Amino acid sequence: MKVLYIHQYFTTRDGAQGTRSYEFAKHLVKEGHEVTMLTGDSVLQSLEPTEEGIFTRQYLIDGIHVIAVRNRYSNYMSFFRRVLSFFSFVLLSTIICLTLKKQDIVLATSTPLTVVIPALLMKKLKRIPFVFEVRDLWPEAPIQIGAIRSPLLISLLRFLEKKAYKEAEHVVALSPGMADGVRQTGIDPDKVSMIPNCSDLDMFSPDKVDSLMVEDFTRRHGLEGKLVITHAGSMGIANGLEYVVEAARLLAEQQETKIAFVLAGDGKTKPELEAFCRMHALSNVMFTGSIPRKEMPVLLAASHLTITSFKDLPILTTNSPNKFFDSLAAGKPIIVNSAGWTKEIVEKHGAGFFVDPKKPDELASLLIQVKNGSHDLTAMGVHARALAQDTYERIKLAAQMEAILGEAVSRLRVVSSNRRVSRNEG
Numbered sequence: 001m002k003v004l005y006i007h008q009y010f011t012t013r014d015g016a017q018g019t020r021s022y023e024f025a026k027h028l029v030k031e032g033h034e035v036t037m038l039t040g041d042s043v044l045q046s047l048e049p050t051e052e053g054i055f056t057r058q059y060l061i062d063g064i065h066v067i068a069v070r071n072r073y074s075n076y077m078s079f080f081r082r083v084l085s086f087f088s089f090v091l092l093s094t095i096i097c098l099t100l101k102k103q104d105i106v107l108a109t110s111t112p113l114t115v116v117i118p119a120l121l122m123k124k125l126k127r128i129p130f131v132f133e134v135r136d137l138w139p140e141a142p143i144q145i146g147a148i149r150s151p152l153l154i155s156l157l158r159f160l161e162k163k164a165y166k167e168a169e170h171v172v173a174l175s176p177g178m179a180d181g182v183r184q185t186g187i188d189p190d191k192v193s194m195i196p197n198c199s200d201l202d203m204f205s206p207d208k209v210d211s212l213m214v215e216d217f218t219r220r221h222g223l224e225g226k227l228v229i230t231h232a233g234s235m236g237i238a239n240g241l242e243y244v245v246e247a248a249r250l251l252a253e254q255q256e257t258k259i260a261f262v263l264a265g266d267g268k269t270k271p272e273l274e275a276f277c278r279m280h281a282l283s284n285v286m287f288t289g290s291i292p293r294k295e296m297p298v299l300l301a302a303s304h305l306t307i308t309s310f311k312d313l314p315i316l317t318t319n320s321p322n323k324f325f326d327s328l329a330a331g332k333p334i335i336v337n338s339a340g341w342t343k344e345i346v347e348k349h350g351a352g353f354f355v356d357p358k359k360p361d362e363l364a365s366l367l368i369q370v371k372n373g374s375h376d377l378t379a380m381g382v383h384a385r386a387l388a389q390d391t392y393e394r395i396k397l398a399a400q401m402e403a404i405l406g407e408a409v410s411r412l413r414v415v416s417s418n419r420r421v422s423r424n425e426g
Contacts, residue, residue: 001028001033002033002034002036002102002103003106003405004100004106004128005021005038006093006115006119007109008039008040009039010044010066010068011043011293012047012062014046015044016043016265016290021037024401025037025064027398029062033402036065036100038069038096038118039066040068040089041071042071042072044057044068049068056070056092069089070092071088071089073085087114097118098125105128105130105408106123107130109135111136114160116160119168120164129412130168131169132165133171133173134174134178135174145237145315147237161185162186165191166187169411170408171187171193172192172194172195174194174320175341176194178320179192195400196320197321197392198393198394198398199326199328199329201329204296204326204329204330208297213298217298223260223286223302226259226260227259228305229306229367230264230299231264231307231309232264232306233265234266234267235263235266235273240310240311241309242272243357244309244363247360247361247364247367248282251368252280252281262288263287264287264299265289265291300330304332305333305370305377306323307363308335308342309338310337310338312357312358316338317339317341325392328351332381333351333353335355335366337356339357349384350383351387
């Protein structure tokens, strides 16, 4: 197959964001398919391009032909500037799509929802089918968060959402809740599959982490002899990390000096979180900034638990966060504060804990219990790693996506063949 993969925020392991698209594309290339990745260049600028133009940079990354549109984006941008960035990407990527040589299938992955526009136009103008991957339920997620309030914009995005689902050959959702949300728009349930985020067992294998690097990280951040809880990833509004720093404040108030939080990553709320910690003189919270994904195994190995935090909003219970599956792969127990499917996973498999997102004191109390030895973290870590191996292994899930793409191409070829036969008979 010749696959055109559209992901506005594609990155490799050198970047700090999730690498699902990179891993899936790499799998497709290994299986003999040709993959062209169409993306923005905001997180690829440190790499050496094979070709540079006025509007694009091109790269060859592990056999993936990457076309990166020059498109600046940052979570620190205003809402208006982010909207301009989205539509700038749509315009330039659409032009590029329409000039590319024949493709068999388009795989468009959100967010934002607007990445589906080039795919829709490819289907309309070039009769190339597309599969749409839903990483967040747009526009419902930004509506509930409060990022989108304009009635006109909401109406336009809801129209685009339904159009995307209707026109897609297949829709892939990253969680059961997302899949239900897609089906509730009225499309054929058989068109919807769930392929969650995945666990990279090789990259996060506890046996492969350099123990000297772990010791160095622990020493540099003053974490020796402490219970270490790590949040690794985005620090956006949706993550609700004020819950975590408030728990840290409560622990400091109780003079609990042997419990420490490591907040690794970046995002719009990071300055506010840092200001809160300064105001309360919290020495039990460390901000590391963004860490390249290839260095994440060391951070997780230095941690006793991880936390996957979200604001207390219904839509966020459907999330499928990278950090959760990385922690499973690393064999680390996970604390979740979202009463959705991640809660069901950790409780059913004994791989972690659930805490009430409205009660940071519950998190503080749990951590004191853990520090005092009330819970067997080693057993929980074993359960976490086993779950990653059995259910969320990266290569298995990439193969599922490959199968969906192949079936979509095969269906189109059958339909095209039948049309030719009908015309000939007529």
